[in-house]
Amino acid sequence: MTDINLCFEVHQPLRLKPYYEPDGGKDLLERYFDMEKNKKILRRVIDKCYMPANNIILKLIDDLGKKFKVSFSITGVLLDQFEMFAPEMIDSFQQLASTRSVEFLCQTYYHSLASLYGTDRSEFVEQVEMHREKMKDLFGKRPKVFENTEFIYNNMIAKTVEGLGFKGIFTEGIERVLGWRSPNYLYKPPEHVAKKIKVLVRNYRLSDDIGYRFSARWWDQWPLTADKYATWLAATPGDVINIFIDYETFGEHQWPETGIFWFLGSLPYEVLKWKNLKFSTPSRTILKYPARDVIDVFEFNTISWADIERDVSAWLGNEMQRFAYEEIKKIEKLVKKRGDPKLLRIWRYLQNSDHLYYICTKWWADGDVHKYFSPFDTPEQGFLTILKVLSDFKEKLL
Amino acid sequence: MKFYVKNGGRLILMRFDTGAFGSKWCGVWRPPLKLIEYWAFKVDDEWLSPQNCMGFDGKRHLYELKGMRVEEEVLVGDGVKIRLRFKGKKKGKVKVQMEVGINIRRWEENAHDRRYEVVGKRDGFLVKNELGSVRVGGGKFLRGGLYRRHFPGAYHDWDWLEEEQSVFVPGILEKEVDLRKVKEVTFYIEKRDFEPREMGFGYLSDFGFCYLAGFPWFLQFWTRDACFIMLNEIKKGNLKAVKEALLTISKFERDGEIPTKIELDGKAYYYSVDVPGLFVIALCRYLEASKDKKMREKMRGLVNRILRKRMEGLIESYGKDTWMDSLERDGYCLDVQSVWAEAFRSAGKVYGRADWARRGEEIVRVINEEFWTGDFLLDRLGEDDITANALFPLFFKQLPKDKARKVLKRLESEEFTTERGIRCRSSEDELYDPDEYHLGRVWGLLTGMMIVAEENYGRAEKAKKYKEIIERNKGSRCIDGVDETYDGDSLIPMGCCKQAWSEVWV
Numbered sequence: 001m002t003d004i005n006l007c008f009e010v011h012q013p014l015r016l017k018p019y020y021e022p023d024g025g026k027d028l029l030e031r032y033f034d035m036e037k038n039k040k041i042l043r044r045v046i047d048k049c050y051m052p053a054n055n056i057i058l059k060l061i062d063d064l065g066k067k068f069k070v071s072f073s074i075t076g077v078l079l080d081q082f083e084m085f086a087p088e089m090i091d092s093f094q095q096l097a098s099t100r101s102v103e104f105l106c107q108t109y110y111h112s113l114a115s116l117y118g119t120d121r122s123e124f125v126e127q128v129e130m131h132r133e134k135m136k137d138l139f140g141k142r143p144k145v146f147e148n149t150e151f152i153y154n155n156m157i158a159k160t161v162e163g164l165g166f167k168g169i170f171t172e173g174i175e176r177v178l179g180w181r182s183p184n185y186l187y188k189p190p191e192h193v194a195k196k197i198k199v200l201v202r203n204y205r206l207s208d209d210i211g212y213r214f215s216a217r218w219w220d221q222w223p224l225t226a227d228k229y230a231t232w233l234a235a236t237p238g239d240v241i242n243i244f245i246d247y248e249t250f251g252e253h254q255w256p257e258t259g260i261f262w263f264l265g266s267l268p269y270e271v272l273k274w275k276n277l278k279f280s281t282p283s284r285t286i287l288k289y290p291a292r293d294v295i296d297v298f299e300f301n302t303i304s305w306a307d308i309e310r311d312v313s314a315w316l317g318n319e320m321q322r323f324a325y326e327e328i329k330k331i332e333k334l335v336k337k338r339g340d341p342k343l344l345r346i347w348r349y350l351q352n353s354d355h356l357y358y359i360c361t362k363w364w365a366d367g368d369v370h371k372y373f374s375p376f377d378t379p380e381q382g383f384l385t386i387l388k389v390l391s392d393f394k395e396k397l398l
Numbered sequence: 399m400k401f402y403v404k405n406g407g408r409l410i411l412m413r414f415d416t417g418a419f420g421s422k423w424c425g426v427w428r429p430p431l432k433l434i435e436y437w438a439f440k441v442d443d444e445w446l447s448p449q450n451c452m453g454f455d456g457k458r459h460l461y462e463l464k465g466m467r468v469e470e471e472v473l474v475g476d477g478v479k480i481r482l483r484f485k486g487k488k489k490g491k492v493k494v495q496m497e498v499g500i501n502i503r504r505w506e507e508n509a510h511d512r513r514y515e516v517v518g519k520r521d522g523f524l525v526k527n528e529l530g531s532v533r534v535g536g537g538k539f540l541r542g543g544l545y546r547r548h549f550p551g552a553y554h555d556w557d558w559l560e561e562e563q564s565v566f567v568p569g570i571l572e573k574e575v576d577l578r579k580v581k582e583v584t585f586y587i588e589k590r591d592f593e594p595r596e597m598g599f600g601y602l603s604d605f606g607f608c609y610l611a612g613f614p615w616f617l618q619f620w621t622r623d624a625c626f627i628m629l630n631e632i633k634k635g636n637l638k639a640v641k642e643a644l645l646t647i648s649k650f651e652r653d654g655e656i657p658t659k660i661e662l663d664g665k666a667y668y669y670s671v672d673v674p675g676l677f678v679i680a681l682c683r684y685l686e687a688s689k690d691k692k693m694r695e696k697m698r699g700l701v702n703r704i705l706r707k708r709m710e711g712l713i714e715s716y717g718k719d720t721w722m723d724s725l726e727r728d729g730y731c732l733d734v735q736s737v738w739a740e741a742f743r744s745a746g747k748v749y750g751r752a753d754w755a756r757r758g759e760e761i762v763r764v765i766n767e768e769f770w771t772g773d774f775l776l777d778r779l780g781e782d783d784i785t786a787n788a789l790f791p792l793f794f795k796q797l798p799k800d801k802a803r804k805v806l807k808r809l810e811s812e813e814f815t816t817e818r819g820i821r822c823r824s825s826e827d828e829l830y831d832p833d834e835y836h837l838g839r840v841w842g843l844l845t846g847m848m849i850v851a852e853e854n855y856g857r858a859e860k861a862k863k864y865k866e867i868i869e870r871n872k873g874s875r876c877i878d879g880v881d882e883t884y885d886g887d888s889l890i891p892m893g894c895c896k897q898a899w900s901e902v903w904v
Contacts, residue, residue: 066830066832066833100830103828141828275557287837288726288837
């Protein structure tokens with residue numbers, strides 16, 4: 001029997017204003033962030049994606065009971081926006097939580113790169129704890145499985161996360177680390193790094209078949225139907241297949257006209273036709289299966305799920321990104337010294353990895369993806385904007 | 399349609415009440431080998447088949463043929479006797495033919511390519527391959543020799559894995575019967591003359607007697623299961639058999655470890671955290687009931703070797719070494735502590751060892767303090783799973799009455815109790831999954847343990863209720879058998895259809 005973990009990353013950044021406005025008002029949230037645009041985009045994504053997808057999943061759970069299960073990893077940044085602009089979405093996710101067929105994963109509250117802030121892990125730990133408490137408050141359970149921002153993973157992150165009491169951590173199932181080994185098993189970090197935590201690796205091929213290739217007419221498997229996809233799953237050996245995709249795949253990245261909602265609604269029925277497949281959730285999988293082998297990921301070989309490189313170059317690949325990242329980090333002492341929760345919150349929103357993602361200058365295929373998501377016309381515009389915001393914010397702290 | 403088992407202690411027959419050999423588990427077994435895939439009789443030009451099988455009374459299949467009825471009675475022991483009795487008005491001679499599908503394979507195999515050697519005998523044949531041989535007799539052997547593959551599993555509803563099987567038909571056994579003179583004809587497998595037996599779950603292996611865990615597929619000595627069986631057999635007074643089983647298991651003790659599983663070719667597997675403790679408990683219960691001083695002294699060294707390794711701290715589990723062996727329950731499990739507390743306490747009493755008794759009491763104290771949540775017990779220290787493992791300290795009477803009542807109340811609630819028995823995990827638990835083996839299914843074992851738990855705390859009426867559940871569960875898929883598990887929500891029977899530790903409680 002192979003477990004199918006269908007997991008969704010649910011995230012919307014709090015986008016900066018495309019051009020810094022020196023007279024933007026005293027409220028720093030309004031001053032730096034384009035709240036109108038964020039609200040508008042959120043509403044669009046709710047209408048096109050979150051609400052219809054949630055409703056389909058709820059109906060599937062109603063119809064199939066415990067046979068169908070999914071997992072969500074919702075960022076704190078998005079939950080804050082739900083609370084500000086669309087509390088009905090919180091209700092909808094709570095309704096899903098009440099079915100007990102849904103597992104909520106933990107991540108950094110601010111979808112940040114705090115796990116990479118050198119040897120001092122305190123900011124990372126605080127953000128993880130914040131998110132874990134938020135999950136408990138909203139959905140009644142403290143998550144046991146962690147998914148770091150954008151699947152960023154190395155030995156030290158695994159060690160820290162184990163220290164926080166998590167049973168499992170997600171990362172990308174890339175050949176660079178797995179070698180000949182299959183992504184469809186659980187792994188563990190080396191013994192000297194961590195003793196108990198298990199590593200769930202994403203099957204990126206099967207995930208990307210839905211997330212990226214679903215509507216690609218150039219793809220020799222187009223159109224992807226639920227029965228065809230279930231056949232592929234059934235023919236895939238292993239203990240667990242982790243399908244982990246952006247929730248926005250449904251209706252936003254893949255438009256409704258592509259048939260993506262039909263696919264979501266049909267897939268569970270097609271999967272359950274196979275006796276060797278079973279929907280599960282990461283916590284259940286961790287309890288059921290042993291780690292089959294060790295994956296050893298040094299810090300200089302850090303993994304993520306972004307771009308072709310599957311490393312951290314999507315956020316720290318050029319000078320501008322690294323400069324902005326260092327500037328954000330530098331503020332930590334100042335902001336924490338002030339002890340003002342409002343200022344701390346602003347600084348943490350500025351840590352959102354998306355701000356650095358928009359400054360990426362990769363010129364090949366991935367550049368299109370960066371551009372697709374970016375509110376800026378060019379990476380340089382993004383860079384200048386965040387620098388100006390950081391400079392202004394620093395002044396406020398002094 | 400129901401499954402049935404006739405366990406003769408050496409040979410085992412499994413079949414359906416329609417007369418069909420409709421599963422890869424059906425046929426004649428001498429574990430770990432399967433010998434016979436099926437047999438089929440033809441009387442003149444009519445086959446005895448499920449289509450003309452009119453019923454099964456627990457001993458005999460009754461077939462309605464043209465102008466007569468045929469009773470097929472099967473007796474099992476060291477061999478198998480198949481008696482056909484002819485009833486009705488039909489007179490004259492009839493030709494009876496028996497086709498036997500030979501499939502000598504190991505338990506874990508499915509289709510294979512082994513070839514057979516056939517030796518014709520005076521009234522039958524001997525057929526052998528590199529694994530073993532089987533003798534079939536009772537008629538004139540008309541040599542043939544057909545190799546073929548088939549899929550016997552027509553019963554997908556039961557969710558049994560059914561794979562392609564290999565069958566060899568060496569020929570036909572034929573006998574002419576003059577109905578004016580003879581009303582009965584007998585064919586046999588392995589032995590013509592033997593004493594038929596009905597051994598329940600008991601089995602006489604080459605290395606001694608013990609208990610099989612369940613039918614159709616647990617054809618090994620699973621010692622954890624055997625210990626639970628023994629606890630009940632002792633209560634029923636079957637001390638001789640229990641002593642034999644204890645002696646058989648004790649032969650496999652290595653450095654204070656008792657195997658979790660012993661295959662019937664003598665291969666033993668050691669991978670559990672609780673089985674040595676359960677063995678000590680079963681042994682001590684036997685010694686208390688039998689006052690067998692010789693046995694007590696014989697086992698003293700073994701008990702010492704088992705217990706001395708575990709004199710410090712709590713007993714830690716790794717991987718799948720608890721009774722919930724489909725789960726990775728690393729850490730300090732309640733069921734494990736409870737078993738070892740009882741092992742130390744009872745060994746302390748039986749062997750007069752105060753240090754063992756103290757050690758047992760210390761673990762009981764930890765259960766009552768560290769595992770206690772206020773109204774229930776933790777499944778593992780530091781984890782929030784809500785499972786029926788809270789039954790273990792009740793089963794071994796390790797909680798005071800006030801705590802026990804709270805735990806029992808919760809176990810009696812719909813969270814755990816269903817019409818089929820006790821769920822292994824609370825339906826309120828985050829990870830509850832009704833069709834997962836140890837994440838939500840109802841277990842006969844737990845239902846049985848609940849009977850004892852209720853009795854231990856003077857709740858006879860409640861105990862009766864759980865007894866009645868087991869009685870009701872009897873025969874759902876297997877004649878006189880109680881299923882291993884049930885789906886936690888739909889309550890559909892799952893797993894083995896005749897599981898020893900599900901049915902020994904009544």
